[in-house]
Amino acid sequence: MKGYIFVHLLTFLGMSLSLFYPFVGIIIYILFGVMHPHALWYYSIPPTLFGSQFGYSEVIAYPTIVGWMMNHCGNWDFGKGLLPLGLIFLYVVWITISLAATHWTPAGEVIILMNIRLLLAMLIVITLCNTTRQMKWVLWALIFGSGFVAYELNISYWQGFDRLQLLGYAGMDNNFFAVTMVVGASLAFFEGMNQKNPVLKAIAFFLALLQIHVVLFSMSRGGMLGLCVVGFVTFLLLPKTMENLFMFFIIAVLGLQLAGPSVRERFMTSFADEAERDASAQGRVDAWLRCLKVMQDKPLVGVGVKNWTTYSRTHFGVYLEAHSTWMQTGADSGIPALVLQLGFFLVILKRLLPYARGSIEVADPQLKIYAQMVIVALSGYCVTAQFVSLYTMEITYYTATLGLIIIKLEHMYQIKKKEEQIFQEI
16 A cells, blocks of 8 residues: 555656646656566556556657757757767667667667667756756656665565575566665765755665665675676775775665575686586587687677577577676677667766766766766666666666766866856956
């Protein structure tokens, strides 16, 4: 009942307000996209609103788009964020060309539509966010959405039913979903470090621990490696104050305590030599080699979006995903798609690094911490994605969107600063 009331209340709130306040609509849209409420409360919430053909996010999206257009589509002055946005736009264009040039399938069409919707949502968020406070609403939508799902999965786990292992979540298996938890835990931890309100600070740290625990009991080696990368990059970027080091140490110790012997044993199999690897680990290496072979044979358009498994069965006798986002992108849609997709994340990381290291002074000191947060989260994703085939993981792209908002806000500050200097000279 709680889920039914929560989802329908937010749905009607989004439908009624988004036409006049599109920012409200896009925040609820992002929250639903991260939570997947019909999967979280599958026993009480149907997949569509009142049995119609429209999903909960969909009925919010339409008035939000109209409200955004009535708001003159927001502020499009992205500054240095224009390049990564151009890369992800070209990526969507290229995978569409790839699918059309190879073998158009309903599954591939779904992936392309998902990418288009996600790209539009990212544009709406970036163009409507003009202050740090607005960016915090986006951040907390991600933290609360992923954290609440982690809470429910933890409750189920401690009650003896490992839902993630047995059923997956919202169509994602344990490996796929572990990546979302790596990203979500990074966001929650840094918000806990940045937050001044003691209640919100405690909530953020609590949600970070819940998501770390989900990664551990998911038994995903890629997810565990992602956590290690997140911890390492966090330690490098975090200011070495006593408070920061103390909280980092506490979270690290609690995380290690949550990792039992079976978790540590499974993680170490990732580094075994060829003779000692289990079938799953060896299968990944074999799949990557097959992807490289396809990229060599079909470098421009690949075999088509979501066509890899069929192609692999026909040509290699194995009906499996590539177990790597980057390898599968290259095999599915060609080397240009791989360069554009990976370049989107790498350019954002490069643009944010001077802010995170303090080599460029930012207008709002909080933006430095948020730049560090996005770098840590995306670094964890980029490494983990090498071990899991991921399609349009929303929390990751919205985290990248936070990075683009930071770049935009700093660009707006520089423009304002120049205008003030000109005014003073006059």
